[in-house]
Amino acid sequence: MATYAVEAVDLVKTYPAGRKNPPLRALDGLTVSVGEGVVLGLLGPNGAGKSTTVKILTTLSRADSGSALVAGYDVNRSPDRVRRSIGYVPQKSSSDPMATGLENLVLSGRIFGLSRQESLQRARELLDRFGLTEHGDRPVKTYSGGMQRKLDVALGLVHRPKVLFLDEPTTGLDPEARADLWNEVVRLSGQEGLTVLLTTHYLEEADRLAGQLAIVDHGRIVAEGTPEALKASLRGDSVHVELVDPDTDGTVRALLGQLPGIGEIVVEGNTLRARVDRGATAVPAVLGALEDKAIPVVAVTVSRPSLDDVYLQHTGRSFRVAEEAA
Ligand SMILES: Nc1ncnc2c1ncn2[C@@H]1O[C@H](COP(=O)(O)OP(=O)(O)O)[C@@H](O)[C@H]1O
Numbered sequence: 001m002a003t004y005a006v007e008a009v010d011l012v013k014t015y016p017a018g019r020k021n022p023p024l025r026a027l028d029g030l031t032v033s034v035g036e037g038v039v040l041g042l043l044g045p046n047g048a049g050k051s052t053t054v055k056i057l058t059t060l061s062r063a064d065s066g067s068a069l070v071a072g073y074d075v076n077r078s079p080d081r082v083r084r085s086i087g088y089v090p091q092k093s094s095s096d097p098m099a100t101g102l103e104n105l106v107l108s109g110r111i112f113g114l115s116r117q118e119s120l121q122r123a124r125e126l127l128d129r130f131g132l133t134e135h136g137d138r139p140v141k142t143y144s145g146g147m148q149r150k151l152d153v154a155l156g157l158v159h160r161p162k163v164l165f166l167d168e169p170t171t172g173l174d175p176e177a178r179a180d181l182w183n184e185v186v187r188l189s190g191q192e193g194l195t196v197l198l199t200t201h202y203l204e205e206a207d208r209l210a211g212q213l214a215i216v217d218h219g220r221i222v223a224e225g226t227p228e229a230l231k232a233s234l235r236g237d238s239v240h241v242e243l244v245d246p247d248t249d250g251t252v253r254a255l256l257g258q259l260p261g262i263g264e265i266v267v268e269g270n271t272l273r274a275r276v277d278r279g280a281t282a283v284p285a286v287l288g289a290l291e292d293k294a295i296p297v298v299a300v301t302v303s304r305p306s307l308d309d310v311y312l313q314h315t316g317r318s319f320r321v322a323e324e325a326a
Protein backbone atom coordinates (compact mmCIF):
# COMPACT_ATOMS: atom_id res chain seq x y z
CA MET A 1 0.00 0.00 0.00
CA ALA A 2 1.30 3.42 -0.91
CA THR A 3 1.90 5.71 2.04
CA TYR A 4 1.07 9.35 1.68
CA ALA A 5 2.60 12.16 3.69
CA VAL A 6 -0.14 14.49 2.54
CA GLU A 7 -3.66 13.53 1.51
CA ALA A 8 -6.08 16.35 0.82
CA VAL A 9 -9.53 15.56 -0.48
CA ASP A 10 -12.01 17.96 -2.01
CA LEU A 11 -10.86 21.12 -0.25
CA VAL A 12 -13.16 24.09 -0.64
CA LYS A 13 -12.31 27.56 0.65
CA THR A 14 -14.32 30.70 0.04
CA TYR A 15 -13.04 34.10 1.18
CA PRO A 16 -15.89 36.37 2.23
CA ALA A 17 -16.84 39.45 0.25
CA GLY A 18 -15.03 42.67 1.04
CA ARG A 19 -16.24 46.21 0.45
CA LYS A 20 -15.09 46.13 -3.16
CA ASN A 21 -14.85 42.45 -4.03
CA PRO A 22 -17.47 39.70 -4.19
CA PRO A 23 -16.91 36.43 -2.26
CA LEU A 24 -14.11 34.42 -3.81
CA ARG A 25 -13.98 30.64 -4.13
CA ALA A 26 -10.20 30.25 -3.84
CA LEU A 27 -10.34 26.44 -3.61
CA ASP A 28 -12.98 24.64 -5.56
CA GLY A 29 -12.66 20.96 -4.64
CA LEU A 30 -8.89 20.58 -4.60
CA THR A 31 -7.65 17.02 -4.18
CA VAL A 32 -3.95 16.19 -3.99
CA SER A 33 -1.72 13.62 -2.37
CA VAL A 34 2.03 13.49 -1.85
CA GLY A 35 3.88 10.22 -1.38
CA GLU A 36 6.43 9.90 1.42
CA GLY A 37 9.85 11.19 0.39
CA VAL A 38 8.49 12.84 -2.75
CA VAL A 39 9.07 16.45 -3.84
CA LEU A 40 5.72 17.60 -5.14
CA GLY A 41 5.43 20.90 -6.97
CA LEU A 42 2.12 22.71 -6.88
CA LEU A 43 2.37 24.74 -10.07
CA GLY A 44 -0.04 27.52 -10.92
CA PRO A 45 -0.25 31.17 -11.86
CA ASN A 46 -0.72 33.88 -9.23
CA GLY A 47 -4.12 33.60 -7.62
CA ALA A 48 -4.57 29.89 -8.47
CA GLY A 49 -4.94 28.93 -4.80
CA LYS A 50 -1.47 27.61 -3.95
CA SER A 51 -0.89 29.59 -0.75
CA THR A 52 -4.44 28.92 0.41
CA THR A 53 -3.79 25.18 0.03
CA VAL A 54 -0.53 25.41 1.94
CA LYS A 55 -2.16 27.43 4.73
CA ILE A 56 -4.88 24.82 5.17
CA LEU A 57 -2.37 21.95 5.19
CA THR A 58 -0.20 23.75 7.76
CA THR A 59 -3.26 24.46 9.97
CA LEU A 60 -2.97 28.24 9.55
CA SER A 61 -6.33 28.34 7.84
CA ARG A 62 -9.40 26.10 7.81
CA ALA A 63 -11.17 24.77 4.75
CA ASP A 64 -14.95 25.26 4.51
CA SER A 65 -15.22 21.59 3.59
CA GLY A 66 -13.09 18.65 2.55
CA SER A 67 -10.47 16.83 4.59
CA ALA A 68 -6.73 16.67 4.88
CA LEU A 69 -4.26 14.34 6.55
CA VAL A 70 -0.68 15.53 7.00
CA ALA A 71 1.90 13.06 8.32
CA GLY A 72 -1.10 10.88 9.13
CA TYR A 73 -2.88 13.48 11.29
CA ASP A 74 -6.12 15.26 10.53
CA VAL A 75 -5.53 19.01 10.19
CA ASN A 76 -8.83 19.83 11.91
CA ARG A 77 -8.80 17.23 14.66
CA SER A 78 -5.09 17.13 15.53
CA PRO A 79 -3.62 20.49 14.50
CA ASP A 80 -0.93 20.33 17.22
CA ARG A 81 0.36 17.00 15.98
CA VAL A 82 0.34 18.25 12.43
CA ARG A 83 2.33 21.33 13.47
CA ARG A 84 4.93 19.23 15.24
CA SER A 85 5.37 17.05 12.15
CA ILE A 86 5.83 19.79 9.59
CA GLY A 87 8.11 22.65 8.68
CA TYR A 88 6.63 25.68 6.98
CA VAL A 89 8.55 28.27 5.00
CA PRO A 90 6.12 31.05 4.14
CA GLN A 91 6.16 33.07 0.94
CA LYS A 92 7.53 36.05 2.89
CA SER A 93 10.53 35.41 5.14
CA SER A 94 9.78 35.16 8.84
CA SER A 95 13.36 35.52 10.08
CA ASP A 96 14.38 38.47 12.26
CA PRO A 97 16.57 40.69 10.05
CA MET A 98 18.32 42.32 13.03
CA ALA A 99 19.35 39.01 14.60
CA THR A 100 22.16 36.84 13.22
CA GLY A 101 21.54 33.62 11.33
CA LEU A 102 22.68 31.62 14.35
CA GLU A 103 20.42 33.57 16.72
CA ASN A 104 17.43 33.03 14.46
CA LEU A 105 18.03 29.29 14.39
CA VAL A 106 18.65 29.00 18.13
CA LEU A 107 15.49 30.95 18.94
CA SER A 108 13.49 28.73 16.61
CA GLY A 109 14.88 25.63 18.34
CA ARG A 110 13.94 27.03 21.75
CA ILE A 111 10.39 27.72 20.51
CA PHE A 112 10.17 24.08 19.45
CA GLY A 113 11.20 23.01 22.94
CA LEU A 114 14.86 22.11 22.41
CA SER A 115 17.25 22.85 25.28
CA ARG A 116 19.75 25.71 24.90
CA GLN A 117 22.49 23.18 24.18
CA GLU A 118 20.42 21.21 21.68
CA SER A 119 19.30 24.38 19.93
CA LEU A 120 22.85 25.57 19.51
CA GLN A 121 24.00 22.23 18.21
CA ARG A 122 21.14 21.96 15.76
CA ALA A 123 21.68 25.59 14.62
CA ARG A 124 25.36 24.91 13.88
CA GLU A 125 24.45 21.72 12.04
CA LEU A 126 21.96 23.54 9.84
CA LEU A 127 24.29 26.47 9.13
CA ASP A 128 26.85 23.93 8.02
CA ARG A 129 24.40 21.97 5.89
CA PHE A 130 23.35 25.13 4.03
CA GLY A 131 26.85 26.51 3.61
CA LEU A 132 26.15 29.42 5.95
CA THR A 133 28.63 28.67 8.74
CA GLU A 134 30.91 31.60 8.00
CA HIS A 135 27.91 33.95 7.89
CA GLY A 136 26.27 32.64 11.06
CA ASP A 137 27.33 35.60 13.18
CA ARG A 138 26.18 38.29 10.77
CA PRO A 139 22.76 39.96 11.02
CA VAL A 140 20.34 38.46 8.50
CA LYS A 141 19.71 41.89 6.97
CA THR A 142 23.24 41.73 5.51
CA TYR A 143 22.53 38.40 3.73
CA SER A 144 21.95 38.12 -0.01
CA GLY A 145 18.48 37.04 -1.13
CA GLY A 146 19.72 33.50 -1.75
CA MET A 147 21.35 33.25 1.69
CA GLN A 148 18.18 34.54 3.36
CA ARG A 149 16.06 31.98 1.58
CA LYS A 150 18.44 29.18 2.61
CA LEU A 151 18.20 30.35 6.20
CA ASP A 152 14.39 30.34 5.87
CA VAL A 153 14.50 26.71 4.77
CA ALA A 154 16.90 25.89 7.61
CA LEU A 155 14.46 27.53 10.06
CA GLY A 156 11.75 25.20 8.77
CA LEU A 157 13.94 22.19 9.55
CA VAL A 158 15.05 22.93 13.13
CA HIS A 159 12.66 20.43 14.72
CA ARG A 160 13.35 17.68 12.13
CA PRO A 161 9.92 17.68 10.49
CA LYS A 162 8.67 14.84 8.29
CA VAL A 163 7.00 17.13 5.79
CA LEU A 164 8.34 20.48 4.61
CA PHE A 165 6.12 23.10 3.00
CA LEU A 166 7.86 25.71 0.88
CA ASP A 167 5.65 28.48 -0.47
CA GLU A 168 7.32 30.03 -3.53
CA PRO A 169 10.83 29.33 -2.22
CA THR A 170 12.70 30.99 -5.07
CA THR A 171 10.51 33.95 -6.00
CA GLY A 172 12.71 37.03 -6.39
CA LEU A 173 16.01 35.09 -6.48
CA ASP A 174 18.46 35.40 -9.35
CA PRO A 175 18.92 32.29 -11.52
CA GLU A 176 22.11 31.20 -9.77
CA ALA A 177 20.66 31.44 -6.26
CA ARG A 178 17.54 29.69 -7.51
CA ALA A 179 19.53 26.76 -8.92
CA ASP A 180 21.51 26.61 -5.68
CA LEU A 181 18.34 26.31 -3.61
CA TRP A 182 16.94 23.65 -5.95
CA ASN A 183 20.03 21.55 -5.27
CA GLU A 184 19.53 21.92 -1.52
CA VAL A 185 15.91 20.82 -1.73
CA VAL A 186 16.70 17.80 -3.89
CA ARG A 187 19.50 16.85 -1.49
CA LEU A 188 17.21 17.14 1.54
CA SER A 189 14.55 14.91 0.11
CA GLY A 190 17.10 12.40 -1.17
CA GLN A 191 19.24 12.13 1.97
CA GLU A 192 16.63 12.34 4.67
CA GLY A 193 13.53 10.99 3.02
CA LEU A 194 11.88 14.30 3.77
CA THR A 195 8.60 14.91 1.94
CA VAL A 196 8.47 18.35 0.32
CA LEU A 197 5.44 20.20 -0.96
CA LEU A 198 6.50 23.37 -2.71
CA THR A 199 4.54 25.91 -4.66
CA THR A 200 5.82 27.74 -7.67
CA HIS A 201 4.73 29.89 -10.53
CA TYR A 202 7.91 29.18 -12.47
CA LEU A 203 7.45 26.58 -15.18
CA GLU A 204 11.17 25.93 -15.32
CA GLU A 205 11.37 25.38 -11.58
CA ALA A 206 8.52 22.91 -11.68
CA ASP A 207 10.20 21.09 -14.53
CA ARG A 208 13.62 20.87 -12.89
CA LEU A 209 12.82 20.42 -9.24
CA ALA A 210 9.65 18.49 -8.74
CA GLY A 211 9.53 14.72 -8.94
CA GLN A 212 5.76 15.02 -9.12
CA LEU A 213 3.71 17.94 -10.34
CA ALA A 214 0.16 18.99 -9.67
CA ILE A 215 -1.04 21.83 -11.84
CA VAL A 216 -3.53 24.15 -10.10
CA ASP A 217 -5.97 26.36 -11.90
CA HIS A 218 -8.81 28.28 -10.27
CA GLY A 219 -8.60 26.24 -7.08
CA ARG A 220 -8.56 22.81 -8.67
CA ILE A 221 -5.91 20.34 -9.77
CA VAL A 222 -6.22 20.05 -13.53
CA ALA A 223 -3.31 17.68 -14.22
CA GLU A 224 -0.91 15.51 -12.22
CA GLY A 225 2.14 13.38 -12.86
CA THR A 226 5.87 13.57 -13.36
CA PRO A 227 6.91 16.50 -15.57
CA GLU A 228 8.06 13.97 -18.18
CA ALA A 229 4.78 12.04 -18.15
CA LEU A 230 2.74 15.23 -18.39
CA LYS A 231 4.71 16.37 -21.42
CA ALA A 232 4.70 12.93 -23.00
CA SER A 233 0.92 12.79 -22.72
CA LEU A 234 0.71 15.45 -25.40
CA ARG A 235 1.22 13.88 -28.78
CA GLY A 236 3.11 15.51 -31.65
CA ASP A 237 4.87 18.86 -31.59
CA SER A 238 3.95 22.43 -30.73
CA VAL A 239 4.00 25.14 -33.35
CA HIS A 240 4.16 28.81 -32.37
CA VAL A 241 3.42 31.43 -34.98
CA GLU A 242 4.17 35.05 -34.19
CA LEU A 243 2.15 37.37 -36.43
CA VAL A 244 2.85 41.01 -37.25
CA ASP A 245 -0.80 41.89 -36.55
CA PRO A 246 -3.20 40.26 -34.08
CA ASP A 247 -5.65 37.81 -35.64
CA THR A 248 -8.65 39.90 -34.58
CA ASP A 249 -11.18 38.51 -37.07
CA GLY A 250 -10.05 34.88 -36.82
CA THR A 251 -8.81 34.70 -40.44
CA VAL A 252 -5.53 33.06 -39.52
CA ARG A 253 -7.13 30.62 -37.14
CA ALA A 254 -9.62 29.54 -39.82
CA LEU A 255 -6.91 29.30 -42.46
CA LEU A 256 -4.63 27.08 -40.38
CA GLY A 257 -7.55 25.05 -39.10
CA GLN A 258 -8.03 23.74 -42.65
CA LEU A 259 -4.52 22.30 -42.89
CA PRO A 260 -4.19 18.56 -42.31
CA GLY A 261 -2.53 17.31 -39.12
CA ILE A 262 -2.99 20.54 -37.15
CA GLY A 263 -5.28 21.02 -34.19
CA GLU A 264 -5.95 22.69 -30.84
CA ILE A 265 -5.28 26.15 -32.21
CA VAL A 266 -5.14 28.86 -29.55
CA VAL A 267 -4.76 32.54 -30.44
CA GLU A 268 -3.54 35.06 -27.88
CA GLY A 269 -2.91 38.53 -29.32
CA ASN A 270 -0.19 38.23 -31.95
CA THR A 271 0.73 34.67 -31.11
CA LEU A 272 -0.92 31.55 -32.32
CA ARG A 273 -0.13 28.12 -30.95
CA ALA A 274 -1.18 24.77 -32.27
CA ARG A 275 -0.41 21.10 -31.94
CA VAL A 276 0.76 19.25 -35.02
CA ASP A 277 1.42 15.61 -35.79
CA ARG A 278 4.85 16.33 -37.23
CA GLY A 279 6.63 19.66 -36.80
CA ALA A 280 8.94 19.18 -39.78
CA THR A 281 6.10 18.99 -42.31
CA ALA A 282 3.77 21.41 -40.54
CA VAL A 283 6.08 24.43 -40.67
CA PRO A 284 6.32 24.72 -44.48
CA ALA A 285 2.56 24.09 -44.76
CA VAL A 286 1.79 26.84 -42.21
CA LEU A 287 4.19 29.33 -43.84
CA GLY A 288 2.83 28.52 -47.33
CA ALA A 289 -0.78 29.03 -46.28
CA LEU A 290 0.02 32.39 -44.65
CA GLU A 291 2.08 33.54 -47.63
CA ASP A 292 -0.77 32.68 -50.04
CA LYS A 293 -3.01 35.11 -48.18
CA ALA A 294 -0.22 37.71 -47.77
CA ILE A 295 -0.42 37.55 -43.96
CA PRO A 296 2.86 38.88 -42.54
CA VAL A 297 4.69 36.67 -40.04
CA VAL A 298 7.48 37.49 -37.59
CA ALA A 299 8.50 33.94 -36.73
CA VAL A 300 7.39 30.33 -36.76
CA THR A 301 8.95 27.92 -34.29
CA VAL A 302 8.41 24.27 -33.57
CA SER A 303 9.23 22.48 -30.34
CA ARG A 304 8.54 19.38 -28.31
CA PRO A 305 5.64 19.90 -25.90
CA SER A 306 6.62 21.94 -22.84
CA LEU A 307 4.93 22.28 -19.46
CA ASP A 308 3.39 25.47 -20.83
CA ASP A 309 1.74 23.35 -23.52
CA VAL A 310 0.51 20.98 -20.81
CA TYR A 311 -0.96 23.95 -18.96
CA LEU A 312 -2.53 25.28 -22.16
CA GLN A 313 -4.02 21.89 -22.93
CA HIS A 314 -5.75 21.68 -19.56
CA THR A 315 -6.81 25.30 -19.07
CA GLY A 316 -7.25 26.72 -22.57
CA ARG A 317 -4.77 29.53 -21.97
CA SER A 318 -1.02 29.88 -21.74
CA PHE A 319 0.72 30.34 -18.41
CA ARG A 320 1.86 33.86 -19.37
CA VAL A 321 -1.68 34.98 -20.16
CA ALA A 322 -2.96 33.43 -16.92
CA GLU A 323 -0.26 35.32 -14.98
CA GLU A 324 -1.11 38.59 -16.70
CA ALA A 325 -4.79 38.11 -15.91
CA ALA A 326 -4.00 37.62 -12.20
N1 LIG B 1 -7.21 36.46 3.06
C1 LIG B 1 -7.81 36.57 1.86
N2 LIG B 1 -8.97 37.27 1.71
C2 LIG B 1 -9.57 37.39 0.50
N3 LIG B 1 -9.11 36.81 -0.62
C3 LIG B 1 -7.96 36.12 -0.55
C4 LIG B 1 -7.25 35.95 0.69
N4 LIG B 1 -6.14 35.20 0.46
C5 LIG B 1 -6.16 34.91 -0.85
N5 LIG B 1 -7.25 35.44 -1.46
C6 LIG B 1 -7.62 35.28 -2.89
O1 LIG B 1 -7.77 33.90 -3.14
C7 LIG B 1 -7.22 33.55 -4.41
C8 LIG B 1 -6.13 32.52 -4.22
O2 LIG B 1 -5.06 33.13 -3.51
P1 LIG B 1 -3.72 32.35 -3.14
O3 LIG B 1 -4.07 31.06 -2.49
O4 LIG B 1 -2.88 33.30 -2.38
O5 LIG B 1 -3.12 32.06 -4.59
P2 LIG B 1 -1.61 31.78 -5.04
O6 LIG B 1 -0.79 31.48 -3.83
O7 LIG B 1 -1.72 30.63 -6.00
O8 LIG B 1 -1.14 33.02 -5.75
C9 LIG B 1 -6.72 34.86 -5.03
O9 LIG B 1 -7.71 35.36 -5.89
C10 LIG B 1 -6.52 35.75 -3.83
O10 LIG B 1 -6.69 37.10 -4.19
Ligand SMILES: [Mg+2]
Pocket residue numbers: 050051052091167168
Ligand atom coordinates in the same frame (compact mmCIF):
# COMPACT_ATOMS: atom_id res chain seq x y z
MG1 LIG C 1 0.92 32.37 -3.08
